[in-house]
Amino acid sequence: MNLTYTANTLCAAEKSAGKPFIAMIAEMESDEGVSLTTLRALVAAGRAGDLYGSMPLIFLDEMAAGNLIDDHGTEACAAAVGKALRAYFERSVANG
Numbered sequence: 569m570n571l572t573y574t575a576n577t578l579c580a581a582e583k584s585a586g587k588p589f590i591a592m593i594a595e596m597e598s599d600e601g602v603s604l605t606t607l608r609a610l611v612a613a614g615r616a617g618d619l620y621g622s623m624p625l626i627f628l629d630e631m632a633a634g635n636l637i638d639d640h641g642t643e644a645c646a647a648a649v650g651k652a653l654r655a656y657f658e659r660s661v662a663n664g
């Protein structure tokens with residue numbers, strides 16, 4: 569599963585999940601774990617970054633993201649989200 573994030577796809581994830589990005593990160597790091605709604609929004613946003621690149625419109629395919637979660641499991645999807653978010657922040661820091 570290849571997930572890629574941009575500022576725009578993360579904003580779309582915020583809108584989809586109905587919460588700020590920082591709250592999604594806190595949820596992922598909490599003892600209770602991430603909700604399916606948040607995980608699905610982040611998986612969909614990560615797929616949008618890979619599928620649509622720099623297109624001006626971002627379409628989050630939440631149904632396909634849910635299917636990926638069903639197929640791969642929540643732990644594998646959460647790990648993929650974490651890996652892609654680390655890569656996003658590393659790029660952000662490197663670009664200043």
